[in-house]
Amino acid sequence: MLGYTIKRLLQMIFVLWIVSVIVFLMMSFTGDPVFMVIPIDSTEAEIAQAREILGLNNSLIEQYAVFLKGILQGDFGRSYVYRQPALDLILERLPATFEIVLVAIVLAAVVAIPLGVYAGANPNRASSRAIMSASLLGISLPSFWVGMMLIFLLAVQWQMFPSSGRGDTVDLGWFRTSLLTADGWHHILLPALTLSLGTMAIILRMTRAGMMEVMRQDYIKFARAKGVSRRGMLYGHGLRNAMIPVVTIFGLQLGDLIAFATITETIFAWPGLGKLLIDSIYRADRPVIVVYLMLVAVLFVVINFLVDIIYTWIDPRITVK
Amino acid sequence: MTINANIRRLLASAAMIALTSSGALAKDITIGLTSDAVHMDPQAGEELSSNIMYYHLYDPLVRRSADLEFGPGLAESWKLADDTTWVFTLRDGVKFHDGDTLKASDVVFTLERLKKSLMANLAANIESFRAIDDRTVEIKTFRPYAALPNDLAAILIMSEDHVKKVGDAIDMKPVGTGPYKLGEWVKEDRIVLEAFDGYYMGEAKVDKVTFRPITNPATRTAALLTGELDIVQDLAVRDVARVKETKGFEVVTRPSLLNLVLALDMREKSPTIEGKNPMTDQRVREAMARAIDVTTLSRAIMNGLSTPSAQYVPASHIGHLDGADFRQMYPFDVEKAKALMAEAGYPNGFTLTLDATNNRYVNDAQIAQALASMLAKINVTVKLNLMPKSNFFGYIRVPSDNSSFIMSGWDVPSGDAGSMYGVMFYSRGKKEGYGQVNRGSYSNPEVDALIDKADSTPRVEERDAHLQKVTEILMKDIPMIPVHYEQDIYAARDGVDFKPRTDKFIWAYELDVKE
Numbered sequence: 001m002l003g004y005t006i007k008r009l010l011q012m013i014f015v016l017w018i019v020s021v022i023v024f025l026m027m028s029f030t031g032d033p034v035f036m037v038i039p040i041d042s043t044e045a046e047i048a049q050a051r052e053i054l055g056l057n058n059s060l061i062e063q064y065a066v067f068l069k070g071i072l073q074g075d076f077g078r079s080y081v082y083r084q085p086a087l088d089l090i091l092e093r094l095p096a097t098f099e100i101v102l103v104a105i106v107l108a109a110v111v112a113i114p115l116g117v118y119a120g121a122n123p124n125r126a127s128s129r130a131i132m133s134a135s136l137l138g139i140s141l142p143s144f145w146v147g148m149m150l151i152f153l154l155a156v157q158w159q160m161f162p163s164s165g166r167g168d169t170v171d172l173g174w175f176r177t178s179l180l181t182a183d184g185w186h187h188i189l190l191p192a193l194t195l196s197l198g199t200m201a202i203i204l205r206m207t208r209a210g211m212m213e214v215m216r217q218d219y220i221k222f223a224r225a226k227g228v229s230r231r232g233m234l235y236g237h238g239l240r241n242a243m244i245p246v247v248t249i250f251g252l253q254l255g256d257l258i259a260f261a262t263i264t265e266t267i268f269a270w271p272g273l274g275k276l277l278i279d280s281i282y283r284a285d286r287p288v289i290v291v292y293l294m295l296v297a298v299l300f301v302v303i304n305f306l307v308d309i310i311y312t313w314i315d316p317r318i319t320v321k
Numbered sequence: 322m323t324i325n326a327n328i329r330r331l332l333a334s335a336a337m338i339a340l341t342s343s344g345a346l347a348k349d350i351t352i353g354l355t356s357d358a359v360h361m362d363p364q365a366g367e368e369l370s371s372n373i374m375y376y377h378l379y380d381p382l383v384r385r386s387a388d389l390e391f392g393p394g395l396a397e398s399w400k401l402a403d404d405t406t407w408v409f410t411l412r413d414g415v416k417f418h419d420g421d422t423l424k425a426s427d428v429v430f431t432l433e434r435l436k437k438s439l440m441a442n443l444a445a446n447i448e449s450f451r452a453i454d455d456r457t458v459e460i461k462t463f464r465p466y467a468a469l470p471n472d473l474a475a476i477l478i479m480s481e482d483h484v485k486k487v488g489d490a491i492d493m494k495p496v497g498t499g500p501y502k503l504g505e506w507v508k509e510d511r512i513v514l515e516a517f518d519g520y521y522m523g524e525a526k527v528d529k530v531t532f533r534p535i536t537n538p539a540t541r542t543a544a545l546l547t548g549e550l551d552i553v554q555d556l557a558v559r560d561v562a563r564v565k566e567t568k569g570f571e572v573v574t575r576p577s578l579l580n581l582v583l584a585l586d587m588r589e590k591s592p593t594i595e596g597k598n599p600m601t602d603q604r605v606r607e608a609m610a611r612a613i614d615v616t617t618l619s620r621a622i623m624n625g626l627s628t629p630s631a632q633y634v635p636a637s638h639i640g641h642l643d644g645a646d647f648r649q650m651y652p653f654d655v656e657k658a659k660a661l662m663a664e665a666g667y668p669n670g671f672t673l674t675l676d677a678t679n680n681r682y683v684n685d686a687q688i689a690q691a692l693a694s695m696l697a698k699i700n701v702t703v704k705l706n707l708m709p710k711s712n713f714f715g716y717i718r719v720p721s722d723n724s725s726f727i728m729s730g731w732d733v734p735s736g737d738a739g740s741m742y743g744v745m746f747y748s749r750g751k752k753e754g755y756g757q758v759n760r761g762s763y764s765n766p767e768v769d770a771l772i773d774k775a776d777s778t779p780r781v782e783e784r785d786a787h788l789q790k791v792t793e794i795l796m797k798d799i800p801m802i803p804v805h806y807e808q809d810i811y812a813a814r815d816g817v818d819f820k821p822r823t824d825k826f827i828w829a830y831e832l833d834v835k836e
Binding site for chain 2: 031035267
């Protein structure tokens, strides 16, 4: 187990290094950040002064060396635009993204897994067919459209929910959350629902496919024969064996939602990470993009690690090596 | 006893009414912006949302009104001591938010800090400065420069004590002399400003202003319609009709200062043109100007929300030439344009590339496409090279080794054409601080001489006269084709007294709400 963890850690460092190199190379094609922060009619002397202030007067390789050296000392660099540590900018916005993803993923799991089990166990019922058609909609409707429709109907027409923003928040140390206030919940429901639809549909379909496969197995018949209740059979024997692919997808979706909730965040003016990433790309703000993508890489590695651990709980025959 | 009790009850209810009504008198307003502010330190950078915050928190020495008139700000008066020396007298007893009194040393500190910052360009014309006494500042310019007060309207005065105390944290903890103090700033969610009761021009009418960054235009409209916002900036064109139809809301538009212009390369050899550059011939430039139908652009692409440009600067500016209209000098006329092309020896036209942005100006990519098809009618084949703004401004920058034909916007909030003419039309490389954005390499000794003259008189009328002559020559020479001014579109709920400013800087001090 320890060996496995160390191996994963080394893997992660390698992935992070690759990400940083790619971003550095990529950003050398996206224009000169200095022109994003100074007035266009600046003179050569003023441009030189700005380069000096931003640390852009060295070659790309030297800048990369400075960046690597900084990382080893725990300094991830400063945003050219915000003039603040890039990591702080990200951490400041992380709680908002984190909580909307949490609500979305819980919502997705709570709705999708029971429906998936039902549809997988009773594939021929009309209600199952209805569920499956609805899930197709969930996959194919783009989230910006769903978000706009929810705002149009529930916020503008019927005035049931606010259209945007995060509402009242409570500070828990550095973590600012809206999940502890009624106003916060009022604000989070529409964006979380929008964000969850795609994942909900995918998990539902994966669960159903897994269940249909499992339900044909002999041990299900034996379980029934031995007198296990239908409910116990579906969830205890059926679902547990159908879970492996679902957990894999679940992990990937979780990472995906945190990293790229951008569209939903933009539509609902949700103060999360997505907006920062988009703005930083537009403004060629390399330090923020590097740290953001490295964070995403860490996130995926960690989630995959956890998924591997969960496999061993679900199926004791699996061991991590 | 009963009388007493009754009186007491009466008094109590009167007190209740007084309490509730004074509560109702506290006015607040919520404004939807297109993006969050990036800074609260006015010397750290500029984009619209930050600029809006700066002018709430800080004041300049010279104030620019909503209609670009310049008048006293923190300086109550100023005079010229000699051709290059200006003496500014500060108002007495102006307080910073932390209670400190504004002193001349704060102004000196601000200018020193500015010279070393990313925004040094704002002080480009200032050579030196010093405090004469607590209320008097002397500023020297490199050469006689009549537009100094206009320039100073963009320089916001910071507190020396406070900046030295908080250092870099000034970006999060701003203290100025402005009408509002920073209450709360939750990144990407809201900025709350509270009226400063010690403001020297009197406390603001609106006590609390909340700015909410909402990037998606449709969401901004929705938030207005649900009553979450009182004013929205940059209403989407497609929502204009909808908001107009809805009872209780109004749409407010105002032509902006941003002039969309096409720079034509004047070099003998142009990067994207094979052979000799036809645009060195004035007739070819005139033909191109005549081939562009700004009315159609406005109607078909801008939904009527643009104003064709008559000159390079709007009528309010120093250097605007009364009565001259580019559209009357060169009305849309394809036949005439073709004839001019033939006369110049290019009946079969030529091919060049237009560099333009696709995310900087309203409908920029569509405008570029329309321009290409309009110029095709006079056999000028325009290849489009569209790119995001992060690439664009580095790509086109002087010496413009890649560009022959550039579409970009230019605004002059200082209200002075000289600042634009000096950087855009002065011959390149002749004088430091001149011609650094002369992307077409236009060079006319007469223009250079006039700009030199304008920049060597401390009297505004003379400056105006010289710059008007420059305008006249430019309109004949056509180094650039002015296209249109975008219109700024806002919407507000009824009961909000809101008039947009020419410089787009929404200023809550000028706002009021009816209860």
